[in-house]
Amino acid sequence: MDAEALIDDLRARGLSRPVALLLDWDNTLIDSWHAIHDAQNHTLATFGLEPWSLEEIRKRVRGSMRDSYPQLFGDRWLEAGEVFYRRFAERHLETLVPLPGVPEMLRDLHEAGLYVAVVSNKKGDYLRAEAAKLGWQRWIGRLVGAFDASRDKPAVEPVHLALEGSGITPGTQVWFAGDADIDIECAVNAGCVPILVREEPPATDEFPDHPPALHVDGCMTLSNVLQKL
Known part of the structure; x- marks a missing residue:
């Protein structure tokens, strides 16, 4: 499904452009x-x-x-x-390899005024070192990794920490995007909109308890949807 079709589907379900986007790190933004x-x-x-x-x-x-x-x-x-x-x-x-379209997405969403943060289960010090190496901190409001909050994904504490100081609270105005079931579960636990970002679509009954609200095949498609929604 292309970006225009995805947008039509989202609007039909009453979903609008979020004010914040929370992103997983490994295999969502980079290949490590x-x-x-x-x-x-x-x-x-x-x-x-x-x-x-x-x-x-x-x-x-x-x-x-x-x-x-x-x-x-x-x-x-x-x-x-x-x-x-x-x-x-x-x-x-x-060995850091950015996935296609990620730097452009982060830059464009930042310039469009969307609050962007990362919630990862990679240890926080390493997460922030990788973001610094790539030069991405200028576009990311907060980078939350393992051990930064009192609990890690899929618990809600990292989501609250990622939004702390932004004036934004978890809810349908916050999208949480990642490639794994733990990201979808974390989004649902926090009351955010769960977005599955990976090339292959979800299999039947793959997410019986925490179905994603949207599947996109990569960050370039996600960026297009967010900018046009």
Whole structure:
């Protein structure tokens, strides 16, 4: 469905242009899977566990470290986290790849007066370092990562922190866009409009509890919809 058809559908459902857009980071704005894959497998090997394929990484890396690592590493999850981040810190800035249309989208939406923030389950320090490396902070109101709020996605606290100081409260005037089920769930939990951003459309019954209000195939389409809505 092209941007014009998406806009007609949104208007028919009573949805209008938001005042704020919250965005996931990894696999929504940038491709950093190779750095994550390398650091995760280094950590698994350090603790005597089998490596994951890149496809497994893409499917299994959803929650934040403090939510997912205790299940993998038990009482040693903090130690495992240190191993992961030491490895990740060595190379993540050198392997950043912006996804198509992202810099243009961030610039155009900022210039159009839309409040834009990022809510990620990547550790906040690394998230902000990556944004600085790319020069994107000038277009982003706040970058919220794992451990910045009292809880991480899909909890609502990171959403509240991302909007803090903007004068905007969660609701249908705030869209939350990301590529994963945890982003859609977080949007619904916070009362925002959930937007699925990825090339493939959602499968039947893929999101039974938290269906996205809109699917777009990438940030260029999302930007077109927002600017014309």
